[in-house]
Amino acid sequence: MEVVGTCGKGTLSSEEPSNKPSITSIYDDVVVGFEKDAEIIMMKLMRGTKDRDVITIYGMPGLGKTTLARKLYNNPYILSYFDVKAWCAVSQAYNRRTLLVEIFKQATNNKIIIKEDDDVADMLRKNLIGKRYLIVLDDIWDVAAWEDRGICFPQGECGSRVMVTTRIEQVAKHLQHHSDPYSLSFLTSEESWELLEKKVFRGESCPPDLLEAGLQVALHCKGLPLVVVLIAGIITKTEREASLWLEVANGLSSFALGEQSMKVIQSSYDHLEDHLKPCLLYMALFPEDHKIPVDDLVKLWMAEEFVLNTGTKNMEEACRVCMSDLLNRSLIMVSGMRYYRDVQYCSLHDVVREFCLRKLTENKHMQVKVPFNPYQHLHSRESRLCIYIHDDLVKQLDYYDYQLDKIPMLDLKSLQPLEDRYRHKIIPKLYTWNNQYSNPLDLLVKLRFVRALHLMDVELPDSWASAIQSLTELRYLALCVKQFELEWISHLHNLQTLQVNSSEKLCLRASTVSEMTKLRHVKIECFFMVWENNDQESSSTNMLENMKSFGTCDIRLDNMNARFWWRFPNLEELCLSVKDVPEFPLFPIPEVHIHLHFLSLKFSLMGLFNSVGWERYFVFPSNLRHLELAGCFLTEEMVLNIARLKKLESLKLLFGSTSMRSYCWDVTNVEFPALKYLGLFFMQIEEWKASEESFPVLEKLVISGCSDFKEIPPSFADIPTLRRIELFDCIDSLGVSAMNIRREIEENTGCDGLQVVIQK
Structure with missing residues (x-):
């Protein structure tokens, strides 16, 4: 680099x-x-x-x-x-x-x-x-x-x-x-206060009336940064009164240093609202240092009914609020971001995870479990069991003929007994099981009340469908299989999340989807959407109002398939691959999908761009905030379609031409008023023209693999919000233009706030 x-x-x-x-x-x-x-x-x-x-x-x-x-x-x-x-x-x-x-x-x-x-x-x-x-x-x-x-x-x-x-x-x-x-030494008292002040006041100065109390809090943290950060999470949620802050400081003074971290985490835990506690404890069930996908975690929280949608528009929004609360309290960490700055992965600090595992194993049976719902006591008898399937467990299951009460279950370093007396059970993920000894289907038939089943890490045998027939309580299902028909699981009326990876091309009939009214998230790789054209289907008006995300599927833009999306009025995320020349708009009435904020489209046919007026079929819903286009030729009309999206914050363009020639991308007279992120990947752009009004609030520009791309428009030096330019596998002249922009900004403003990173 x-x-x-x-x-x-x-x-x-x-x-x-x-x-x-x-x-x-x-x-x-x-x-x-x-x-x-x-x-x-x-x-x-x-x-x-x-x-x-x-x-x-x-x-x-x-x-x-x-x-x-x-x-x-x-x-x-x-x-x-x-x-x-x-x-x-x-x-x-x-x-x-x-x-x-x-x-x-x-x-x-x-x-x-x-x-x-x-x-x-x-x-x-x-x-x-x-x-x-x-x-x-x-x-x-x-x-x-x-x-x-x-x-x-x-x-x-x-x-x-x-x-x-x-x-x-x-x-x-x-x-x-x-x-x-x-x-590594402890922080000094001055450094502890500096860190505490920055975490609590986010760059602002501490008010004079809180200064003495704040200094006392920092002093009692005894120089341990983790303690400072966790205490900051507590007092941030506390009223800004010196007496309350001093109570926190006095509580810290009695902690022995060896157990100080655990004591402070206990204090942070005690200050959590009841519904946040199971959300945090649940994360400790993932392996140490694991990057937990936020999307999966949110769906698992929903399946387990940890988060209620009181006071919010939907459960997803309630989960995002919970995630923000835990992040703000520094109990969980961000471990990966999407390009449009949403949190993609999160993780637990080792000490926090150790604390959570202690809380999960406090009862005499030492089961790894979480509460039945947010309002149930942690040690209630109606608990859920979390099982990680691995080789040692599979061997034990075989040996004990799947009698769970006789199986010594691996829990961290020690073997713990299991009791099969739980009403609800979950298997959140397969991590190390590699099919050497048996398959998990024999176990599944014993767990009729399982709510969340994640078997994405291993391809299941063909008998998987019959094994899952009895799991009628499933809310979350993630599978890797050779063949899949939605009819095989259409009886799972409580299912909220469905993820399927298949090695063979699948065919998904829209009529079957319509029967599963509680579905919220569908992600099926390698399948084609088919609309059944018959009288019964045509007369059906069943609306899937719970559907929030759908993808990734191949579609044809004809009248029948276009009507399919009308059934998802509350759709928020959509990923599609357009397989032929369109005959009908993707969104015939864009106003129907007012909640859609993320759209990913992949164009795979050169014939699309040889047709005339194809752009009119791609008028997008006006509330889009994130747009990804792959294989799309940026004609003037298509650029105007994108520019009409006044709330668009991120635009990612990949493989921007299916022709063999490069072209000029001219947006001199076009404005993207809310765009903060622009990514150009393997675009066949030879020249790029833009004015200072084209990207007024752009913060980050990423260009990768654009071999013909010679120069970033000089007008980028006039964008006051620009903070970062990243170039990957680009020609030298593009890097020179980026450095010229950086130099001009420094000369004109005296500010060195622009970062330029170039990687060959």
Whole structure:
């Protein structure tokens, strides 16, 4: 990677740590302190021995080891100094091959396909030979974790570095090569107050009447950043009264340092509204350091009825409010963002996850469980059981003939007994089961009350449909199968979420969808939508008012298929692939879909653009905020259709021409009034013309794989909101134009707020 220019305090690379927070305008990852620490470790990384060295950072949980490592990893000087960078979270439970694959993918930018029988360790070692690399191994717990990987990182005189974080001093000393292990210190009282003030007041100064109380709170945090952040989450939700803040400070003063983190998390937990508690505890059921997809988590929360839609438009909105509350309280972390700045992945800090697992295992039977509903006591007998299916469990199931009360269930490190006395059971995800011993279908027939079933990680045998017939309580179903017919599960009248991956082309009949009135989210890969043209179907007026998201399917734009979308008046997200020349508009009456905010369209036929007037079939609903178009030729009429979307915040264009020639994209007289993100990927644009009024509020521009694209319009220097330009695999002249824009902004405004990142 080469970073030719950056402004501000830092920049993010495309390989930013996959399991830690990204920086957003809403959930700022405030970094306080570490200036001296960062300077010292920067010298270790970029100076010193030319031999490969291991830089270790150690300290107790919550000191900020990962935050410091991430700050260094994303430093613009580091970005340009090392040829190869990769970040890998190790943790207590890890799979050697999986982690090596993750490092290899980052080291090669996913350009080399890994086969099942490949020796990934050897491939990684050969790929790193002769390169100056930086590998971060975050949260190593034992020496064996290093010995599993150390041989993959070749010696040499290129100045390569491996940076390790660990909470165990002996591990840090054992890994010592040339540099001494670095012990991370506690924050000073001044740094603690600075961090607390920034988290609570979001950049504003503390009012004088709260200053003394705030200083007392910071003092009692005893220099532990995690404690400061969690306490900030508590007092942010507390009335701004000095007496209340002092109560928080006095409560902290009695905590023993060793248990301080747990005590503070307990305090944060106690301050949560009742409905937020099961939402948080549920997240601990995912593996350590797991990037939890927010979309899946929200749907699982809904299936389990943790979140009610009181005072909101729908359950999805209620879940998003819960997610925001947990983020604002710093109990969960952002670990991945979508390009339009919504949270895509979240995760739990190790200490928070440990606390949640303690709460989940407090009763004498040690079951991993969550409450039946938000208003039920945590230890109620009517609980739900969460099962992770893995090889050891499958062997035990076979041995004990699926009698759950006799099976020793793996729960973290210890085996715990199970009792089959629960009314409701869930299996949120298959993680490590690989079909060596049996299949999960034998287990499913024993769990008639299962509500959430996620079997997306393994292709099920053909008998899956009959096994699921009895699971009438299902709200959430995710499957990977060879064949699928919606009729096989149409009797699941409580189903809210359906996700299907299939290796064969599927055919989905609209009439069957109409019968499942509680469906809210449908995502079926590899299928074609068919409208049955018969009298009964034509007379049907069943409206699926609960449907919120639908995709990804192939469609033909004829009169019958167009009518199908009228049945989803509350649709919010839609992903489609247009397979032929349209005969009818995709949205015959755009005003019907006033709630639609995300639309993704893929055009796959050259014949579409050889026709005349095809653009008139793509007049979009006016409330769209995010639009993705793949394979779409940007004619003047199509650009005007997009510009009519006055609320459009993000526009992502991919493979912008099906012809063999490049073209000029002229938007000089066109305005995109609300557009904040613009992404151009593999567009066959040779020239781009724009005025200063074309993108008045644009914040981020991303261009990738546009080999003919020579220059960003100079008018971009006049956009006051522009903060970031990213270029990937583009010709040099495009980078020069980006740097010229950066330079002109600095000269005209004296502000260095624009970041420019270039990656070859």
